[in-house]
Amino acid sequence: MQTLPVFLDVKGKPCLLVGDGELALRKRRLLDKAGAVVVAVSENFTEENLSGVVLVVAASHDNALNQRVSIAAKSLNIPVNVVDQPDLCTFIFPSIVERGAITVAVSSGGAVPVLTRLLRARIETLLPVSLGDFAQRVSIFRKQVSSRLPDMTQRLRFWDQLLQRQLIGADGDLQAPVDERAFEQQL
Secondary structure (H helix, E strand, O other), rough: OOOOOOOOOOOOOOEEEEEHHHHHHHHHHHHHHOOOOEEOOOOOOOHHHHHHOEEEEEOOOOOOOOOOHHHHHHHHHHEEEEOOHHHHHHOOEEEEEEOOOOOEEEEOOOOOOOHHHHHHHHHHHHOOHHHHHHHHHHHHHOOOOOOOOHHHHHHHHHHHHHHHHHHHHHOOOOOOOHHHHHHHHHO
């Protein structure tokens, strides 16, 4: 593994986006979707722009500017991504499949982005659109299960058995209502 896969909480936190155009717009959409407070600077970047930010994305067509942003962010230990220049990054954006609360990310560490895009497309065909709704309905029972099964091993076994039955029993149709009686019977 070349990089550590993590999901970073940027909701309500300032993230610097340097650049404009289509590259910057695509990254802005991701940051907005994650709830970040996007601080956008087109080409007039200064190190003062890094004050208080938790993450930096350089998406400029100016390679010298991207390099300057990368060096400055790294010197302050702020995670930085420079679009299409993995050697200037401390993190990369994976290919993402999103189904509500379920997010699947695929990465090649920046080595083969076309392959990760194709893998993402394949995963999208395997995961039903209704998976997010299914996960939301199941999550309602999480506190109830935790209070009744305080032992972590028991909880894991419970969820594993129940969800496998729900997924397999529904024959891939995750639109079907979650069987609340199944939860009660297993508890």
